[in-house]
């Protein structure tokens with residue numbers, strides 16, 4: 001490959017190009033398996049998807065491939081391809097092969113599990129999130145071997161592709177615990193995040209965490225006539241409204257005690273990178289559900305508000321009578337669902353404690369308060385951008401995309417912190433999808449040329465890492 005006259009000095013690019021047709025055929029086959037983890041009726045398909053991947057890895061010459069299907073986790077795939085040099089670093093690529101449900105199915109222009117090529121795009125459920133990006137890494141290893149002409153990669157590459165990410169990875173810690181030795185590595189490469197934009201490729205360096213809970217205020221056993229008791233007993237709906245109003249100050253800062261105490265701010269270099277990214281307010285608002293204007297904490301840009309600042313959001317409020325006409329009552333009960341997006345080094349359990357304290361402080365006499373947590377939450381994660389592996393990823397992406405690459409983050413959440421904590425190694429991000437790939441929505445797509453660039457970046461990264469991590 002290294003002798004390709006059209007790509008002198010670009011053996012990884014030439015190798016990716018040579019395998020591109022084959023890559024697309026394989027990916028479309030995989031996307032035809034409806035591995036919807038949330039739907040028990042599709043759990044057989046999740047298993048079939050795991051076995052499809054395992055077979056593809058074996059066909060590619062991976063010597064150690066296993067499907068972890070002993071339960072209770074939905075089947076995950078593990079594979080290892082050792083480096084020739086036993087001293088070479090070990091890298092674990094993390095991704096997932098379960099996909100989101102497809103409703104409303106009538107909004108799809110093509111059947112969601114018959115992946116359709118439209119120009120440069122491949123449209124189908126899982127094309128972007130996350131089968132496309134996992135397949136991209138398989139192609140990356142293949143291209144790396146072809147480009148170097150070696151039988152074994154420059155780093156030991158392990159692959160860990162779980163089947164429950166879209167369900168919140170409920171058994172991930174169990175898998176990490178049971179397979180601790182298999183999964184041991186020097187670095188995790190996380191492949192479930194997008195580039196900032198098609199013309200602004202970026203290296204993601206972190207994701208926010210999340211914690212959710214419902215607060216319920218209860219007065220009497222039942223609603224009561226407002227002429228009979230109004231003015232003489234506390235109103236739970238009023239109390240919930242006061243609690244919600246007290247959650248932020250005038251500047252939008254969250255008022256839980258010590259909420260910002262653990263927040264680590266991004267470096268000046270990261271902020272400079274964020275500021276240099278193209279930003280179109282109208283487009284941002286259009287993609288924010290057609291919002292009518294920006295809002296948020298003063299002193300931070302919109303991207304920073306979403307990437308590196310924590311939030312408290314009211315997801316829904318319920319209480320009293322909301323049907324037609326009037327019903328003059330004091331309701332017995334009112335509630336609010338809240339979610340907090342967290343940034344390093346906040347901890348979901350500390351936010352949970354602070355919320356309980358906040359609720360206790362805002363519960364009027366005569367009402368009973370209950371805080372119902374929605375799980376343990378997901379901790380945030382960010383990698384130190386001065387880590388040599390981060391620099392190596394940036395260099396690899398820069399070379400593959402032929403342009404300068406900046407750092408970005410994402411506002412969503414994922415299991416990066418869990419992987420970091422259980423495996424005790426840094427997590428870097430290498431993805432090549434786009435924020436507007438309509439993941440979790442009808443007509444999910446991936447831009448194929450970007451996936452190919454991503455595979456090239458991965459191939460280049462495997463070549464770079466031994467030297468950078470030594």
Ligand SMILES: [Zn+2]
Pocket residue numbers: 096129130165192
């Ligand atoms: Zn995903």
